[in-house]
Amino acid sequence: MSEAVLAVRSQSRLRRFLLRLTFVDVALWGLRALVLVVVIGGTIGTLIKSRYGVTQWLDFVLFGLTIGSIYAQVALGYTMVYGVLRLINFAHGDIMMTGAFAGYFVANGFDRSGFLAANPVFAILITMAVSVVVSTSIALIVERIAYRPFRHVRGFAPLISAIGASFFLEQTFRGLFGSSVKSYPDLHWHQAQLNLFGYMVPKIDLLVIGCAVVSMSILYGIVNHTKMGTAIRAVSEDKEAAALMGIDVNKVVIFTFTLGGAMAGIAGVLYAFVFKQVYFFMGFTPGVKAFGAAVLGGIGNVPGAMVGGIFLGLFESVGPSLFFDGFGIAAPYQLRDLIAFTLLIMVLIFRPNGLFGERLVKERA
Amino acid sequence: MIRLPIAAARSFALTGLLAASSAALSPPAIAATAGGVTDDIGVIRIPKGAPITIGGYWVISGPDTALGTDSMRGAKVAFADQKNMVAGHPINFVVEDDGCNAEGGQTAATKLAANPSIVLVLGPACSSAATPAAPILWKAGITDIGTASSAPSLTAPDRKPDYDGFLRTIPSDLGQGKADASWLYTKLGAKSVVPLHDGSPYAQQLAAVMAKNFAELGGKVLPTEAVAPTDVDMHPVLTRIATEKPDAIYMPVFVAAAAQLLRQSKEIPGLEKTTLVGGGSLMAPEFISAVGPSIVGFRICYPDVSPDAMGKAYPQMVAEYTKMFGEAPISGYHGNAYDAAVIAIKAIEKVAKTGPDGATYIGRKALRDAAFASAFDGVSGPIKCGEHGDCATFKPAVYEFVSSDPSTFKIGTNPKAIFP
Numbered sequence: 001m002s003e004a005v006l007a008v009r010s011q012s013r014l015r016r017f018l019l020r021l022t023f024v025d026v027a028l029w030g031l032r033a034l035v036l037v038v039v040i041g042g043t044i045g046t047l048i049k050s051r052y053g054v055t056q057w058l059d060f061v062l063f064g065l066t067i068g069s070i071y072a073q074v075a076l077g078y079t080m081v082y083g084v085l086r087l088i089n090f091a092h093g094d095i096m097m098t099g100a101f102a103g104y105f106v107a108n109g110f111d112r113s114g115f116l117a118a119n120p121v122f123a124i125l126i127t128m129a130v131s132v133v134v135s136t137s138i139a140l141i142v143e144r145i146a147y148r149p150f151r152h153v154r155g156f157a158p159l160i161s162a163i164g165a166s167f168f169l170e171q172t173f174r175g176l177f178g179s180s181v182k183s184y185p186d187l188h189w190h191q192a193q194l195n196l197f198g199y200m201v202p203k204i205d206l207l208v209i210g211c212a213v214v215s216m217s218i219l220y221g222i223v224n225h226t227k228m229g230t231a232i233r234a235v236s237e238d239k240e241a242a243a244l245m246g247i248d249v250n251k252v253v254i255f256t257f258t259l260g261g262a263m264a265g266i267a268g269v270l271y272a273f274v275f276k277q278v279y280f281f282m283g284f285t286p287g288v289k290a291f292g293a294a295v296l297g298g299i300g301n302v303p304g305a306m307v308g309g310i311f312l313g314l315f316e317s318v319g320p321s322l323f324f325d326g327f328g329i330a331a332p333y334q335l336r337d338l339i340a341f342t343l344l345i346m347v348l349i350f351r352p353n354g355l356f357g358e359r360l361v362k363e364r365a
Numbered sequence: 366m367i368r369l370p371i372a373a374a375r376s377f378a379l380t381g382l383l384a385a386s387s388a389a390l391s392p393p394a395i396a397a398t399a400g401g402v403t404d405d406i407g408v409i410r411i412p413k414g415a416p417i418t419i420g421g422y423w424v425i426s427g428p429d430t431a432l433g434t435d436s437m438r439g440a441k442v443a444f445a446d447q448k449n450m451v452a453g454h455p456i457n458f459v460v461e462d463d464g465c466n467a468e469g470g471q472t473a474a475t476k477l478a479a480n481p482s483i484v485l486v487l488g489p490a491c492s493s494a495a496t497p498a499a500p501i502l503w504k505a506g507i508t509d510i511g512t513a514s515s516a517p518s519l520t521a522p523d524r525k526p527d528y529d530g531f532l533r534t535i536p537s538d539l540g541q542g543k544a545d546a547s548w549l550y551t552k553l554g555a556k557s558v559v560p561l562h563d564g565s566p567y568a569q570q571l572a573a574v575m576a577k578n579f580a581e582l583g584g585k586v587l588p589t590e591a592v593a594p595t596d597v598d599m600h601p602v603l604t605r606i607a608t609e610k611p612d613a614i615y616m617p618v619f620v621a622a623a624a625q626l627l628r629q630s631k632e633i634p635g636l637e638k639t640t641l642v643g644g645g646s647l648m649a650p651e652f653i654s655a656v657g658p659s660i661v662g663f664r665i666c667y668p669d670v671s672p673d674a675m676g677k678a679y680p681q682m683v684a685e686y687t688k689m690f691g692e693a694p695i696s697g698y699h700g701n702a703y704d705a706a707v708i709a710i711k712a713i714e715k716v717a718k719t720g721p722d723g724a725t726y727i728g729r730k731a732l733r734d735a736a737f738a739s740a741f742d743g744v745s746g747p748i749k750c751g752e753h754g755d756c757a758t759f760k761p762a763v764y765e766f767v768s769s770d771p772s773t774f775k776i777g778t779n780p781k782a783i784f785p
Contacts, residue, residue, distance in 0.1 A: 051608055055634065063600040181428045181621050183657035191631060202632055275597045276628050277655060279428070279621070285595065317601050331591035333602040334564075 028349060035346055038323055045326020052321060058199055060318045066205045066274060068313020069212030073267035074290035075297070075305035076219060077139075077260030083236035083300040084256045085151065087158050091142050091165035093287015095261055097280065099135030100268030101173060103127045104182055104278045111185035124269075132265035138169070139261025140254065151253075166284075174280040184276040208270045215266050216306050219259060223302050228255055236300060289316075292344050298354030307355060316340050400720025404728030406506040409484055413723040416457035419444075419709060420486040420507070422473035422498065424465035428620040431649035431695045432465070433490045436512040438694075439702030440487050442685050443710070451710050452717035452725055459483070463494035465619065466565075466594075470494025471501065478505035484727060485510070485709045485736070490698060491646075492516030492567035495531070503530030506729035508712075508736050510705040511535060513698035515645070516566040517574065520754040530733055532754030534701040534708065534745060536668060538567070541645070542574025544761030545615065545666040548784060549575075550582045552763075553640060555612035557585040561602075561626070563594045563618040571617045571644060587611050594622050599629045607635030617644025617666075624655035631659055642666060648697045648764070650774035658769045664783065669762035670697045670776055675745055682744045697776050700745035701757065707743065708756070712736040761785070 046052075052060075074096055081089040106127045110116035116123040146165040150158040193200040223229040234242040235252045243249050271286065272278055293312045297304025319339035324332035347355060399408040411417055421440060423433030437460055449456045459480065461473035470489060477483050478501050486502055489495050490513035499519065502509045504527070511519065511533030519528060520537055549555045560576045562568035576586045587609045590602055603626070606614060614636075616626055623643055630636050643665040653660055672680055682703055687693050712735035718726050739756060740749040750756040764780035773779040 052605075053608075056604055056608060059604050059634075060601060063598065063604075067598055179427045179430060180651045181624060181655035183624070183655055186628065186657045186659065200634065275625065276657065277597070277621075277624060282597075285597070317598075320601065321605060330588055331602075333605065334591050334593065336601075 032346070032349070035342060038327075042323035042326040045328075046322055046324075047326070049326060051325060055199065057318075060321060061314065062201060062205050064314035064317030065310065066208050066313070067317065068293075068310035069209050070267050070271050070274070070309075071286065071290045071293045071313050072216060072306045072309025073212055073263045073270070074286055075293040075309045076216065076263050076302060078291050078294040079297070079299055079302060079305040080223075080232070080256050080260050082294070083302075084232060084239075084253055085147070085158075087147060088162060088291065089142075089147075089260070090159075090162040090287070090291075091146070091169055092139075092260065092264060093283035093285075093290065094166050094169035095135050095139050095142070095283070096264040096268040096271065096286065097173065097278070097283030098138045098169060098268070099131035099261075099265035100272045100278045100282065101177065102134035102265075103131035103269040103272060104184055106130045107185050107272075116185055128266055128269050131269045132262045135265030135268060136258055136261035139257045139264065142169075143253065143257045148253075166287075170280050170284070177280065179280060181277050181279045184272045184278065186276055204273055208274055211266065211270055215263060219263060220302060220306075222259065228252070232256055289340065292340065296344050296347055296354055298356040301354070301356040304354055304356030311355075312340055312343070315343050319343075400718065400722065400724060400726035402718050402720070402726040402728050402731075405730040407729045409482070409727045409729065410720075411454055411482075411484075411725040411727070413725075415454065417451050417454040417484055417713065417725070418457040418459055418480065418482040419451075419706075420477040420480070420483045421458060421460040422463045422470070422477065422486065422488045422494065423460065423490045423512070424469070424494070425460070425462045427464060428651055428655065429465045429491070429646065429649070431651050432513060432646065432698070433463070433488070435649075435694055435696035435699045436488060436490050436702035438686060438690055439512070439682075439699030440706040442682060442689060442699070443703045443706030445685065445689065447710055452714050454725060457482075463489050463491065463498070465489075465491040466493050467497050470496065470498040474498030474501040478502055478507060483507055484713060485732060487702065487705050487709060488512055489514050491565070492519060492570075493565040495519055496566050499531040500525075500527035503527060506530075508532070508729070508733040510708055510736065512702040512705045513645075514567070515541065516570045518566060518570060520751075522753055524753065528754075532708075532737055532750055532756055534704040534743070534748060534756050535698065536757045536759035537755055538571040538574055540759035541666065541668070541761070542571050543578045544759070545571075545575045545642075545644075546578035546582060546584070548666060548761065548763055549613055549615065549642065550579060550584045552784060553613060553642075555584065555640065557587055557609070557611045558613045558615050559587045559590055559606050559609060559611045561590045561592065561606075561614055561616040561618065563592055563622050565594065565619070567646065568617045568619075568644070572615060575615055575617075592618065592622050592626070594619055596622055597625055599625045600633065603630055603633045603636060607633050607639075610635060611639055613640045613642055615642050617646065619646045620649060620652050620655055623647055624652065627656050627663060628659045640664075645697070648776065648780070650695060650771040653766065653769060653771040653774055653779075656769070660766045660769050662765065664763055664765045665780065666761070666763050667697060669760040669782075669785070670700065670745075671762070671782060674760045674762070675700055676743050676747075678742075679744045693775055695774070700743070704743035704745050704748050704756075707741070708736050708739045708748070708750075711739060711741070 077092045110123045142165050146161045150161055192203045194203050231247045231252045235249055293308035294305045297308025316336050320332040320336050396405050397408045402408050423436050425433045444456050461476055463469040463473040477486055486507050486509045492514040495511055495514035499509050508530045513535050515535045515538045517537045517539045560572035562572040580586045645667045647665050712732055715735045716731040720726050737750050746758050748756050762782055763784035765783045766780045768779045
């Protein structure tokens, strides 16, 4: 084949490509390029500046893992409910708040009586148990009152009901316990550190990450290796077919809310351990972030929610310093949410179903 | 495709509310004559025997409730001292919650401006609320007397005409920032400082004034940091600050964020020798509740509100406050609010005219000018308003928290005065 023919074909392909190119394509490629420049340029600039030592970077990673673990636990509630009901449970962050409040009252009582200092492990377990019971009960009540009547309704009614439930919980707790910020007990072991290969790690962070890993592992085991877990996955795949196969969909939904509520209860206590405050509006921001994490991982996918949460936490913590310090941007930490949601957008541009969502779709196919 | 419906829904709802409220703004006031009173921007008619409505807007919900509630109570004590009467009319006091933020301030001001019976407005406690609210009120011809909103821009000589109706009984932070820099450098012995703000006009401007004065004294001002009022995870920003190893962090932020900064700073390696210093927004029992035991030893720079520094009538005013509300003052700006209410009463009585029909007529511009001409010995100290609206005299102080029990909150005891 002559060179002239090849050249003509090449020109023809280029022309077809240019004809197909839309403004949106150009904008998306521009966005990708911009993000790439910021990430690579900022990282190189930051590393050249050498403002942070290894200890600081490890601290950022540890903070990211800690908050990411909490996001992941909350994200599981979103993703599981979405899986079985195709409903975004916007009250889930507030269900976490109810658990944190319950834990606060128990922990505060233990602190005043000296029980928390004398028996910290036992006291924490009781605090968590109460938090789980309260958040699970409220999750089930919300499901029964706000979601079940809309289970077969199409349109936006379930979504509006979920938002309404969120506001209702926030304002109820505000009315019951006031609008001021309440301080979680702060014990000396909260400040304790563990020497890990010469690096001092706060024990509270290890406790939070450890609890999150254990609870998520248990949840993963339930979903993947139990009869009820199989039923949950079956309902997630096809609710009608599952019902025809004899699965009690109602029972599955209730069990899903129970699991989600329990995870939210544990997350609420862990969140309060780290940030040491409870507040009626405290569930909103982590709720939105956790929803973002669930979307990032692939909504409806349990491992996706876990990975999405950790990923988001790490990016939020490490990102501002790593990407923006190099450009000399003042107060880069203020751009934390920009990084988190740019990450979300970028992942959705490249993988519209999230990090793990596509695999689920293929498996279903 | 997955979206973020709740964030979007709340954002759209807020945008819609603000748009609707902006649309409902009163039209610019115009010259009018009524009942024999002529005024450049309008005349208010109060029928005989009808109440005179005075508005108020403060933060009366959320973590900073004490700041606004204390001011509101100060104004109520002043009205009670006048037997709730002004110019022969009973006082109708209408209060809105501004949430200590711009959106709340805009909403509160819009509601007050839309009420044609409002004669004058007191408040707010937060500069974030005053910044959007004062122009809305003045556009409706309503004079606004701030009680704890201290951002310098609100009464700056080059302020926009939109703020011509705003005056205040709290000193500008130009004095506070200068005094704070001096205390940090000379008394605390800090040679390097990180200013940290939350983006609010109060915190941002106060941090900037302090930084300028600290540098002039010879101190090293390290890069300014910022957090959001709703941030909870302060570890990354504190870790970043720790790399600078500053002697002090100057953080005039509000309760929720300050509590997180204070508690989490104890966990950050490199900040062991760094002193954290707060501002006037933290003078509240809620701050003790939010911080817990870490509060002991924490210091805040604040105006001197000791009985010696206040006016002669201050102890009597505190006694009335305590009797009326069943507890001692819950923050430090009740005296300023009392004086703001006195300015309002005196100005109304000065310009109110009885018309031929027996009704009372008040010129809006005349009322503004009368308020700006105020001069008397207030409970918070001498009151004399300047042409740009500054009426108070500043005296610096520094307080230190000595107990983590919120029930022990009492200015002068917990926190106790350590300077002057």
